[in-house]
Amino acid sequence: MEKQKMIRIEDIARAADRLTDVAPEHMVPLPPPYDGVKALPPRKRLTDKVRAECDCSLDGFLAVGMTRPKTEAEEQELVSRFLAGLNRLLSPEDNWAFLQQLTLSLDHCAGCQTCVESCPIYTASGRDEVYRPTFRSEIFRRIVKKYARPGGKLLAKLKGEEIELNATTILRLLESAYRCTLCRRCAQACPMGVDNALITREIRKLFSMELGVAPREIHENGSLVQLRTGSSTGMKAHVVKDNIEFLEEDFREQTGLDIHTPWDKQGADVLLIHNAGEISVWPENPMAFAIILEAAGINWTMSSELGGYDSVNYGLWYDDAQFARVAVRQMQAAKKLGVRKIVLGECGHAHKAFMVTADRLLPQELDIPRESCLTFLRDIVLSGRLKLDPARNDFPVTLHDPCNMVRMMGIVKPQRDILKAICPQFREMAPHGVENYCCGGGSGFAIMSSYNFEDWRFQVAGRAKLKQILESFADCPEPETKKYVCAPCSNCKGQFRDLFNYYDVWQKSGILHGGLAELIVNAMTDLQKPYIKWESH
Amino acid sequence: MPSITLALLAAILVFFLGNLYRVVKVMLMPAHLRWDLYPIPKGSRERQAYGGSYFEETEWWTKPIETGHGGEVTFMLKEVFFLRGVFENFRALWVWSLLLHWGLYLYMVSVAAIIAIAVFGAHLAFARALLSNAAFGGFVAACALGVIGSLGLLATRVFSSRLKGFATRAALFNLSLLAAIFGSGLIALFNPRHDLLTALADAVNWRYATGPCPAANYHFVLVALFLVYFPFTHMTHMYMKYFTWHGVRWDDTPARCDEGIREHIADNLARGVSWQAPHIHGASEQTWASVASSSGQHGKTENDQD
Numbered sequence: 001m002e003k004q005k006m007i008r009i010e011d012i013a014r015a016a017d018r019l020t021d022v023a024p025e026h027m028v029p030l031p032p033p034y035d036g037v038k039a040l041p042p043r044k045r046l047t048d049k050v051r052a053e054c055d056c057s058l059d060g061f062l063a064v065g066m067t068r069p070k071t072e073a074e075e076q077e078l079v080s081r082f083l084a085g086l087n088r089l090l091s092p093e094d095n096w097a098f099l100q101q102l103t104l105s106l107d108h109c110a111g112c113q114t115c116v117e118s119c120p121i122y123t124a125s126g127r128d129e130v131y132r133p134t135f136r137s138e139i140f141r142r143i144v145k146k147y148a149r150p151g152g153k154l155l156a157k158l159k160g161e162e163i164e165l166n167a168t169t170i171l172r173l174l175e176s177a178y179r180c181t182l183c184r185r186c187a188q189a190c191p192m193g194v195d196n197a198l199i200t201r202e203i204r205k206l207f208s209m210e211l212g213v214a215p216r217e218i219h220e221n222g223s224l225v226q227l228r229t230g231s232s233t234g235m236k237a238h239v240v241k242d243n244i245e246f247l248e249e250d251f252r253e254q255t256g257l258d259i260h261t262p263w264d265k266q267g268a269d270v271l272l273i274h275n276a277g278e279i280s281v282w283p284e285n286p287m288a289f290a291i292i293l294e295a296a297g298i299n300w301t302m303s304s305e306l307g308g309y310d311s312v313n314y315g316l317w318y319d320d321a322q323f324a325r326v327a328v329r330q331m332q333a334a335k336k337l338g339v340r341k342i343v344l345g346e347c348g349h350a351h352k353a354f355m356v357t358a359d360r361l362l363p364q365e366l367d368i369p370r371e372s373c374l375t376f377l378r379d380i381v382l383s384g385r386l387k388l389d390p391a392r393n394d395f396p397v398t399l400h401d402p403c404n405m406v407r408m409m410g411i412v413k414p415q416r417d418i419l420k421a422i423c424p425q426f427r428e429m430a431p432h433g434v435e436n437y438c439c440g441g442g443s444g445f446a447i448m449s450s451y452n453f454e455d456w457r458f459q460v461a462g463r464a465k466l467k468q469i470l471e472s473f474a475d476c477p478e479p480e481t482k483k484y485v486c487a488p489c490s491n492c493k494g495q496f497r498d499l500f501n502y503y504d505v506w507q508k509s510g511i512l513h514g515g516l517a518e519l520i521v522n523a524m525t526d527l528q529k530p531y532i533k534w535e536s537h
Numbered sequence: 538m539p540s541i542t543l544a545l546l547a548a549i550l551v552f553f554l555g556n557l558y559r560v561v562k563v564m565l566m567p568a569h570l571r572w573d574l575y576p577i578p579k580g581s582r583e584r585q586a587y588g589g590s591y592f593e594e595t596e597w598w599t600k601p602i603e604t605g606h607g608g609e610v611t612f613m614l615k616e617v618f619f620l621r622g623v624f625e626n627f628r629a630l631w632v633w634s635l636l637l638h639w640g641l642y643l644y645m646v647s648v649a650a651i652i653a654i655a656v657f658g659a660h661l662a663f664a665r666a667l668l669s670n671a672a673f674g675g676f677v678a679a680c681a682l683g684v685i686g687s688l689g690l691l692a693t694r695v696f697s698s699r700l701k702g703f704a705t706r707a708a709l710f711n712l713s714l715l716a717a718i719f720g721s722g723l724i725a726l727f728n729p730r731h732d733l734l735t736a737l738a739d740a741v742n743w744r745y746a747t748g749p750c751p752a753a754n755y756h757f758v759l760v761a762l763f764l765v766y767f768p769f770t771h772m773t774h775m776y777m778k779y780f781t782w783h784g785v786r787w788d789d790t791p792a793r794c795d796e797g798i799r800e801h802i803a804d805n806l807a808r809g810v811s812w813q814a815p816h817i818h819g820a821s822e823q824t825w826a827s828v829a830s831s832s833g834q835h836g837k838t839e840n841d842q843d
Contacts, residue, residue, distance in 0.1 A: 107773075112623065116699065190622065191621075192781060321816070324825065362792075369598045371595070379595050406588075408573055409592050
């Protein structure tokens with residue numbers, strides 16, 4: 001590998017064609033047959049119009065694509081609005097939710113770089129300075145100190161921590177905030193307890209809540225659509241119900257089982273909320289849940305209330321107002337049904353949003369107990385209520401740990417208890433558990449595909465994970481041996497679907513991705529035929 | 538006029554007030570949302586070993602949640618005395634950092650011993666010689682470790698490819714100041730004309746103005762400078778770790794288990810919102826409660842219209 005060029009913090013403000021090219025030859029090599037620069041699909045070229053309008057000078061990629069100011073007056077206005085947002089970010093009124101964490105992380109970084117090697121994006125890129133987890137944080141830290149603290153300009157000079165705030169800095173900082181999956185491996189490694197991912201999230205928040213700028217997939221076509229229709233997919237209640245009814249018929253034919261989803265059942269023990277994307281993209285997952293819950297004799301329901309049939313909460317990644325609005329609606333739906341508890345389907349960020357982050361946001365009357373599907377399914381599987389035959393899952397299986405469920409919630413063992421009980425060829429990835437690597441689609445990336453962002457998502461962000469998956473099946477790399485990556489998270493599955501297609505992983509290695517519930521149903525002796533279909537999604 | 542004593546006392550006062558200000562400022566910040574990061578050293582040893590949480594329990598809210606702080610203390614002791622995080626993630630830096638930190642700890646212990654002798658000397662006749670020798674040995678070791686550690690860190694900051702892009706003037710100044718403090722201490726300790734420990738005892742007893750040993754004088758002035766400077770640097774991480782670790786990433790207490798948290802939630806939801814993005818419609822009369830209840834878009838939801 002060639003040596004990476006040195007990029008200094010101050011360079012962020014300097015006009016240049018781009019700070020880095022993320023050259024493929026610098027990146028960490030993948031195992032064969034994915035090794036070599038020629039094995040990579042060509043990168044999409046941005047149109048001349050986009051290049052003229054937007055600033056892609058960070059690394060040549062665009063995730064958000066904010067328009068560049070055209071005049072000096074527009075640039076000044078952008079800077080002044082950014083500074084207004086910065087002051088709100090540091091205010092106890094506007095940012096009570098994260099002010100303490102943010103201030104601690106801004107004020108106590110020793111610059112020791114102990115964290116950097118834990119970042120899978122930085123290391124997989126070949127240690128490109130732009131992706132160093134401290135690079136973005138240090139830029140923002142210097143801006144805060146210089147422009148939002150008393151005597152900041154003088155101190156910046158004295159301390160050698162100069163930074164210039166102009167349109168180039170702001171637009172690059174925005175794009176840079178979407179080059180981190182918020183996986184928080186760097187925070188785990190920091191001896192001071194500083195959290196670069198939190199700083200990244202707060203930068204995103206400043207742009208969204210003050211300037212109204214966020215990736216359209218997660219804001220305009222995401223959380224705004226969810227608040228309007230009930231689901232980020234745009235599916236309204238009757239569409240979801242129709243879809244589920246159609247799927248039930250389809251899966252009844254396939255499995256010979258009487259599949260039934262109860263809707264709006266007052267006083268049910270369990271309200272099950274899926275990521276609605278499962279219904280349209282991975283229907284075998286919600287159907288597997290329906291089969292398991294019925295077979296186990298659970299008193300359960302789904303909700304057709306606004307907020308009751310989609311567990312996603314994209315606000316977690318970029319905007320506190322959107323986060324609060326979605327969380328409140330979801331809880332109101334559960335409250336209306338008077339259920340005993342909510343069980344969250346296989347969606348990592350929904351778990352964290354609903355069970356952890358919303359915990360200190362909701363008033364007492366809306367605090368309905370929430371449980372993970374992983375513990376819920378573990379209890380069903382280990383209780384013996386289902387007739388399971390592990391021999392039906394006798395193929396190599398590895399487990400992906402979704403960051404939100406594992407590193408940020410400590411749900412580590414239940415999914416392993418299940419897999420050890422029903423998958424004879426289960427093997428761990430290295431590293432795994434709370435030290436896992438992100439899939440590369442975290443914090444919204446799995447649904448972001450504007451401009452040429454997908455090339456970055458698959459070539460850089462997902463690289464460490466793909467390498468790890470291939471290595472976990474190193475004993476059976478041939479495509480003839482069918483292998484399964486169990487990813488109990490819709491977002492991670494979205495990334496795997498696209499990542500595997502990008503590299504043609506099904507054809508070259510015979511690796512399939514899917515959820516946990518599908519493996520359980522596949523092991524059920526009630527089924528005449530295997531539930532898992534060995535075909536690429 | 539005991540000018541050195543006065544300078545040291547003034548510096549200690551600034552040090553105390555400065556750090557108090559930093560701590561109180563953080564404590565007065567609003568109660569924040571949870572931001573857990575595992576492993577959290579709570580619960581059973583088995584669960585701590587792999588980073589598990591109470592969320593692994595079926596209907597966790599019906600079971601007692603272990604809130605003991607023994608695991609946190611053990612974790613912190615490893616972090617403070619052995620720099621566990623740096624050891625695991627940046628071994629080349631760890632060696633120098635450990636030496637510097639142990640230099641600082643030994644220095645503080647030795648100063649405490651000298652103060653004990655100076656203040657309680659008459660009542661410590663039996664242990665005076667022992668304490669004096671221990672303090673001298675402690676000072677020598679502290680200064681030696683501190684000099685090696687700070688110079689090693691300085692060199693690493695300047696030459697390591699992992700660090701040099703982030704070696705700011707402030708970072709280099711901090712390490713140089715520490716190297717100067719420990720270096721001047723070491724010179725003064727072995728200066729035949731004057732004993733640094735006697736000078737320190739004199740300072741404690743309000744008798745030391747400036748002595749015949751320039752190194753001792755410089756040493757005291759540098760220490761005073763460091764004490765004044767410290768509260769305004771990132772070096773406060775020494776105690777701010779309590780907040781970053783215990784107060785943020787390990788703070789996993791569910792709201793339903795703590796009435797105090799419920800009160801904070803009510804207070805926070807009543808706070809004003811002035812963000813200006815179109816979907817928030819910032820206005821001074823808005824509160825977080827009203828923002829959370831709104832949809833961020835004018836008119837009815839589409840499901841309402843069905």
